[in-house]
Every structure is written in structure tokens, then in C-alpha cells.
Amino acid sequence: MRADAQRNRERILDAAEEVFARHGAAASTEEVARRAGVAIGTVFRHFPAKDDLLTAILKRLLARLAEDAAALGGADGLHTFFTRLVARAAARRTVVGLAGVDVPEAVGRLGDAVGELLRQAQAAGTVRRDVQRPEVMALLVSVCQGALHGGWDEDLQARTLAVVFAGLAA
Amino acid sequence: MRADAQRNRERILDAAEEVFARHGAAASTEEVARRAGVAIGTVFRHFPAKDDLLTAILKRLLARLAEDAAALGGADGLHTFFTRLVARAAARRTVVGLAGVDVPEAVGRLGDAVGELLRQAQAAGTVRRDVQRPEVMALLVSVCQGALHGGWDEDLQARTLAVVFAGLAA
Amino acid sequence: MRADAQRNRERILDAAEEVFARHGAAASTEEVARRAGVAIGTVFRHFPAKDDLLTAILKRLLARLAEDAAALGGADGLHTFFTRLVARAAARRTVVGLAGVDVPEAVGRLGDAVGELLRQAQAAGTVRRDVQRPEVMALLVSVCQGALHGGWDEDLQARTLAVVFAGLAA
Amino acid sequence: MRADAQRNRERILDAAEEVFARHGAAASTEEVARRAGVAIGTVFRHFPAKDDLLTAILKRLLARLAEDAAALGGADGLHTFFTRLVARAAARRTVVGLAGVDVPEAVGRLGDAVGELLRQAQAAGTVRRDVQRPEVMALLVSVCQGALHGGWDEDLQARTLAVVFAGLAA
DNA sequence: AATGAATGAGGATTCATTCAT
DNA sequence: GATGAATGAATCCTCATTCAT
Numbered sequence: 199m200r201a202d203a204q205r206n207r208e209r210i211l212d213a214a215e216e217v218f219a220r221h222g223a224a225a226s227t228e229e230v231a232r233r234a235g236v237a238i239g240t241v242f243r244h245f246p247a248k249d250d251l252l253t254a255i256l257k258r259l260l261a262r263l264a265e266d267a268a269a270l271g272g273a274d275g276l277h278t279f280f281t282r283l284v285a286r287a288a289a290r291r292t293v294v295g296l297a298g299v300d301v302p303e304a305v306g307r308l309g310d311a312v313g314e315l316l317r318q319a320q321a322a323g324t325v326r327r328d329v330q331r332p333e334v335m336a337l338l339v340s341v342c343q344g345a346l347h348g349g350w351d352e353d354l355q356a357r358t359l360a361v362v363f364a365g366l367a368a
Numbered sequence: 369m370r371a372d373a374q375r376n377r378e379r380i381l382d383a384a385e386e387v388f389a390r391h392g393a394a395a396s397t398e399e400v401a402r403r404a405g406v407a408i409g410t411v412f413r414h415f416p417a418k419d420d421l422l423t424a425i426l427k428r429l430l431a432r433l434a435e436d437a438a439a440l441g442g443a444d445g446l447h448t449f450f451t452r453l454v455a456r457a458a459a460r461r462t463v464v465g466l467a468g469v470d471v472p473e474a475v476g477r478l479g480d481a482v483g484e485l486l487r488q489a490q491a492a493g494t495v496r497r498d499v500q501r502p503e504v505m506a507l508l509v510s511v512c513q514g515a516l517h518g519g520w521d522e523d524l525q526a527r528t529l530a531v532v533f534a535g536l537a538a
Numbered sequence: 539m540r541a542d543a544q545r546n547r548e549r550i551l552d553a554a555e556e557v558f559a560r561h562g563a564a565a566s567t568e569e570v571a572r573r574a575g576v577a578i579g580t581v582f583r584h585f586p587a588k589d590d591l592l593t594a595i596l597k598r599l600l601a602r603l604a605e606d607a608a609a610l611g612g613a614d615g616l617h618t619f620f621t622r623l624v625a626r627a628a629a630r631r632t633v634v635g636l637a638g639v640d641v642p643e644a645v646g647r648l649g650d651a652v653g654e655l656l657r658q659a660q661a662a663g664t665v666r667r668d669v670q671r672p673e674v675m676a677l678l679v680s681v682c683q684g685a686l687h688g689g690w691d692e693d694l695q696a697r698t699l700a701v702v703f704a705g706l707a708a
Numbered sequence: 709m710r711a712d713a714q715r716n717r718e719r720i721l722d723a724a725e726e727v728f729a730r731h732g733a734a735a736s737t738e739e740v741a742r743r744a745g746v747a748i749g750t751v752f753r754h755f756p757a758k759d760d761l762l763t764a765i766l767k768r769l770l771a772r773l774a775e776d777a778a779a780l781g782g783a784d785g786l787h788t789f790f791t792r793l794v795a796r797a798a799a800r801r802t803v804v805g806l807a808g809v810d811v812p813e814a815v816g817r818l819g820d821a822v823g824e825l826l827r828q829a830q831a832a833g834t835v836r837r838d839v840q841r842p843e844v845m846a847l848l849v850s851v852c853q854g855a856l857h858g859g860w861d862e863d864l865q866a867r868t869l870a871v872v873f874a875g876l877a878a
Numbered sequence: 879a880a881t882g883a884a885t886g887a888g889g890a891t892t893c894a895t896t897c898a899t
Numbered sequence: 900g901a902t903g904a905a906t907g908a909a910t911c912c913t914c915a916t917t918c919a920t
Contacts, residue, residue, distance in 0.1 A: 694846055
């Protein structure tokens with residue numbers, strides 16, 4: 199792949215993330231092309247169908263989250279990650295959970311990273327021993343979705359997370 | 369013919385709830401008409417724009433939930449309502465939180481009913497005193513959205529709710 | 539025909555004249571029914587097709603004009619009629635010339651009345667002898683249409699008619 | 709592919725002029741596409757809304773008329789233009805005065821051209837000094853509309869114009 | 879006779895996708 | 900590889916007309 203093709207690919211992904219975040223998955227591919235500064239044909243050359251574009255965004259997003267999570271650790275790593283993620287969802291209407299798109303391995307890697315944070319938190323005594331990874335992931339997704347759809351302010355975010363954290367606490 | 373029209377209205381709402389639940393708000397109005405067994409014009413006679421139909425569904429759904437909540441009470445009322453709602457969301461892909469639709473009073477009534485359940489739970493000592501209504505609502509929405517998008521099984525539902533309930537507990 | 543049926547017929551015609559005058563022939567029959575204060579079925583009982591309604595309006599309008607014309611006479615009868623008609627067209631966006639509708643006899647009667655005015659004007663020496671009825675009718679229709687589409691003010695009406703009258707003068 | 713697009717744009721305009729002239733502004737955009745030999749999407753790519761198409765036709769028509777007028781002159785320029793225009797209206801059911809469409813500058817340019825013809829005719833003594841541009845324009849529009857709606861034959865056109873010309877004459 | 883609910887064809891518009899340049 | 904014009908299926912919505920009550 200040529201260098202400019204690679205650069206276009208990134209620009210398209212950036213534009214798509216922004217556009218779909220702002221207007222939902224129903225936003226038009228033309229709009230993505232426009233914001234990326236390329237022609238519509240270029241978008242379809244890189245992503246043969248709209249769904250491929252959505253999938254690619256989600257994949258990249260999950261990969262970044264996994265990286266983020268992997269960079270954290272210690273007693274409060276899980277809490278920090280959780281809080282940060284929710285704040286981002288509430289603030290930026292992130293594209294978490296674009297309906298109809300499945301990216302098993304990416305989700306898997308994120309799950310692993312979160313699992314590690316959980317292990318460390320439990321080792322440090324910050325989280326109860328009988329809590330398991332699936333429900334932590336479930337809560338993560340839930341609260342992000344809730345924040346996304348509800349437009350919470352900072353205060354409500356904090357109070358809601360406080361309940362969840364109390365539920366996780368030893 | 370007032371009776372016929374009323375019956376059609378209900379059939380359209382039922383059909384719409386089903387169709388939009390299954391395929392999301394992007395499903396076509398034509399599909400709703402087909403499932404309701406009426407012509408497309410009839411749908412638009414009752415709901416002049418697609419949005420009116422979505423709003424009507426959401427309104428009815430919220431009203432039913434408020435009724436449900438109002439029928440409960442006691443130490444475990446809140447927990448029961450919470451659990452039931454999540455189960456329903458996971459099972460039926462309910463239309464909670466249809467984007468772009470606002471039904472303030474309906475939401476308000478549901479909030480009141482939940483607030484009452486919270487009060488009783490706190491009176492019974494099942495829920496901590498410093499928990500407030502907004503975060504309870506936020507958690508409710510969150511976990512429903514999570515269940516909706518995640519396709520949880522019963523076990524995961526139970527474990528996730530266990531964390532939330534522990535967080536609410538005195 | 540029952541008395542109330544007759545009354546409804548008139549009310550529908552009045553409403554239709556107003557509605558079509560305001561919004562053009564593309565206005566909806568429902569709107570006519572609404573303004574007439576009857577149900578849509580009633581409109582269609584009296585006028586089986588929209589076109590029948592348009593025709594009926596035009597017929598009534600032409601009949602009234604013929605009456606008007608017949609009530610005039612003398613040296614200035616034609617001029618008066620001409621002026622009055624144009625003023626009305628400009629002011630009320632009358633339904634003169636609803637496309638696609640033909641009402642030969644009504645047009646004929648109006649033509650006769652105008653012909654009579656012409657004859658009298660020529661007898662009085664106000665109008666040239668070699669002017670014939672068809673071009674008078676043509677000018678009448680033309681200037682009404684022009685006024686209708688152009689939204690002329692009083693001054694422009696006057697000046698335009700002045701040219702036409704000069705052209706007709708002996 | 710700029711050339712192709714331009715060619716299509718012209719074909720669409722030609723088709724639209726014909727279709728709307730024949731069936732009025734209510735004719736369907738599909739029909740225009742069909743006659744132009746393009747797909748419906750192509751029409752909407754060039755003219756995002758039906759109104760844009762109508763406006764474009766009118767603009768082009770007025771521009772052509774202004775050119776026509778500008779090419780004439782002398783004692784009989786105004787009369788020639790007038791006569792030619794009416795003949796065309798009667799023959800081709802031109803789209804003069806499409807309701808709801810406003811193209812001020814195009815109208816302005818035509819007005820200027822007609823004004824110049826008027827000036828020359830007055831200089832040559834063919835038209836009275838006290839006649840002004842507005843009523844000339846008004847008569848022009850009127851007689852075209854009349855011819856349009858009335859379906860005049862050549863003889864009636866001539867006789868009607870004769871009256872108007874007599875009215876303008878010195 | 880009147881009512882107004884139901885019908886369904888028709889029309890404007892959007893948008894994912896293809897393909898000639 | 901990029902461009903952007905063309906395609907045409909799909910969708911929302913309107914409205915003349917019919918018909919059960």
C-alpha cells in the first residue's frame with residue numbers, strides 16, 4: 199500500500215469516527231468522505247461496504263482502549279479506567295456498541311486488559327474476590343451506554359460510579 | 369367507526385413495538401404497516417410522521433413501566449423492579465431510549481414511581497440512605513442498555529445486578 | 539335534494555374557491571372539506587372527482603361575471619367591467635383559468651355579455667368599430683392572468699389598462 | 709467527466725422544459741429523468757430539489773429571452789419581440805411565470821433589454837413617450853399568459869396584439 | 879345524507895454502491 | 900489509486916378516492 203493510501207485510510211477512519219459519533223451510524227458515507235477530504239470512491243476503495251467502515255472504527259477504538267487499559271495497573275487501575283471511559287462516553291458520544299458490528303478478537307483483547315486490571319485490584323484488596331470479569335465488562339458497557347444515551351453531567355457520573363464501585367468493593 | 373380506528377391504532381403500536389425492537393428505529397414504516405395488517409396510509413393517518421410513531425411507542429412503554437413500578441413496593445420492590453426490567457430488556461430487545469425522542473412527562477412519571485420504590489427500600493433498610501433517585505435511574509437505564517446491546521444470559525444478568533445491588537446496600 | 543344538502547354544496551363551493559384561490563389548484567380536497575366544515579366524504583358525494591369541484595367553481599365564477607357584465611352598459615360599461623375584473627384578479631388571486639377545466643356554455647354566456655358591452659361601447663363611440671369580441675375576451679383574460687401572476691399595484695393596473703383602453707379607443 | 713456531467717445537465721434542463729411545459733409544474737421528476745434518459749438520482753444530483761430545477765429552467769428561459777431582445781432594436785424592435793414571444797407562448801406552452809419561483813436578476817436583465825427596446829421605439833416615434841417600462845412588461849406577461857391559457861390561433865394573436873400596439877402607438 | 883377511517887398508487891428525496899475517466 | 904458522476908432501490912409522506920358505519 200502506497201504511503202498516501204495509508205494516510206487516506208487514517209483520515210477516513212478519523213472522519214468516520216467523528217461523523218458517526220456525532221450523527222449516529224445512520225450518517226451518510228458522503229459526509230464521511232467530505233470531512234476526510236477525499237472523494238466518495240476513495241472511501242469505498244478502502245472499505246468496500248459501509249459496514250466494513252463501521253467495523254474498522256470499532257476495532258480501532260477497542261484496540262486503543264485495550265492499550266489504555268494495559269498502561270494502567272495497581273490498586274486503582276480498574277477504577278481509573280472505568281471512570282475515564284465513562285467520562286469519555288458522556289462527553290464525546292463515542293461509538294461504543296455500534297449495533298450489528300462484531301469484532302470478537304478486539305473485544306477479547308480489551309477483555310484481557312480489563313481482566314488484568316481486575317486481578318490487580320483484587321490483589322490489592324480494592325475489589326472483592328468473588329467478582330468476575332464478565333460482570334465487570336458488562337457494567338463497563340452498561341454505564342457507558344447509559345452515559346451515552348442519558349447525557350449525564352459530571353456529578354451524576356460520579357454518583358453513579360460511586361454505587362458501582364461500592365458494589366465492587368471488598 | 370371509532371372502535372375500529374382505536375383497534376387499528378393499537379395494532380399499529382403493537383406492530384411498531386415489535387418491528388422497531390427487532391430491527392431498530394431505522395426499520396421501515398412499510399414493515400410496520402405490513403405486520404399490523406393495514407395499508408401504509410393508515411399508519412400515517414394515526415401517526416403523521418415516523419417520529420410520532422416512535423414517540424407514541426416510547427410513551428406507552430414508559431407508562432406501562434410506571435404502572436408496573438407503582439404496583440410494587442416494600443423492602444424488595446426496587447430490586448424486583450430492577451431485575452424484572454433488565455430481564456425484559458435482555459429478552460425482548462425493548463425500545464428503551466429510542467434516540468431523538470423526548471417524552472418528558474412520561475419519563476417524569478416513571479421517575480416518580482421509581483423514587484417511591486427507592487424511598488420504601490430505604491425505609492426498610494434495604495438501600496443506603498445517601499443514594500438518590502438520579503443515580504438509581506441512571507443505573508437502571510445503564511444496565512438495561514447494557515443488557516440490550518450485550519445479549520447477556522441469565523447468569524450474567526444476575527451477577528451484574530448483584531454488584532449493583534451490593535453497591536446500593538446499606 | 540334536501541335543504542341541508544344544498545347548503546352544504548354552497549359551503550363547499552365557497553370553501554373551495556377560497557382554498558384554491560389561496561393555494562392554487564394543487565391544494566388538497568381535505569383542506570377544502572376542513573374549511574367548509576364538512577367531512578371529506580361529503581365533498582366527494584357532491585363532487586365525485588376533484589375536477590368536478592374545480593369545474594363547478596369556475597362555472598359559478600363565470601356565471602357571476604356574466605351577471606355582473608349584464609348589469610352594466612352604456613358608453614363606459616366595457617371599461618368599467620374590464621377595470622373591475624382586473625382589480626379583483628389582482629386583489630383576490632381569483633381562480634380565473636384553472637388549468638385543464640373547460641366550461642363552454644359558461645364561457646359562452648360571459649362572452650355574450652361582454653359582446654353586448656362591446657356593442658354598446660361601439661354604439662357610443664367609445665370603442666373602435668373594427669374591434670371584435672374575441673380579441674376583447676382575449677385581452678380580458680390576458681390582463682387578468684397577468685395581474686394574477688404579477689401582483690401589480692393599483693398604479694400599474696391603471697397604467698396597463700390605460701394602454702389597452704387607448705388601443706381600443708376610436 | 710466534467711464534460712459528461714455538463715452534457716447531462718443540459719439534457720435534464722431540456723427535458724424538464726419540455727415536460728413542465730406540457731404538463732405543468734406538477735409533472736413528476738421521474739418523467740423528466742425518463743425523457744432525459746438518465747436515472748432519477750442524476751436529476752437530483754444536479755438539482756437537489758425539484759424547485760431548483762424549476763428555477764434553473766426559468767432562469768435559462770429568461771436569459772435566452774434577454775439575449776433575444778438584446779439582438780433586436782430599431783423602430784420595430786419592441787413590436788417584433790412582443791409578437792415573437794406571444795407566438796412562442798401560444799405554440800409551445802412555455803413555462804413563463806412558474807408559480808413560486810423567483811429569479812430577480814434574470815427578470816431584471818430581461819426588463820433592461822425590454823426597456824432598451826422601448827427607448828428605441830420611442831426615439832423612432834413608434835411608441836408614445838408617456839408609456840413606461842413597467843406597463844410594457846406587464847402587457848408582455850399578460851398577453852403571454854393569455855395566449856398560454858387560451859390556446860389562441862394566429863389570427864386571434866394578431867388581432868389582440870393589434871389592439872395592444874394601437875394602445876402603445878403615438 | 880354525512881361521516882371519517884382505510885386504501886394504495888404516486889411522488890420527492892436519500893444513499894450505498896458501481897464504474898468510466 | 901483517486902475522482903466524482905451515475906445508478907436505482909428504498910423510504911417517507913401525500914392525497915384522491917372508496918366504503919363501512
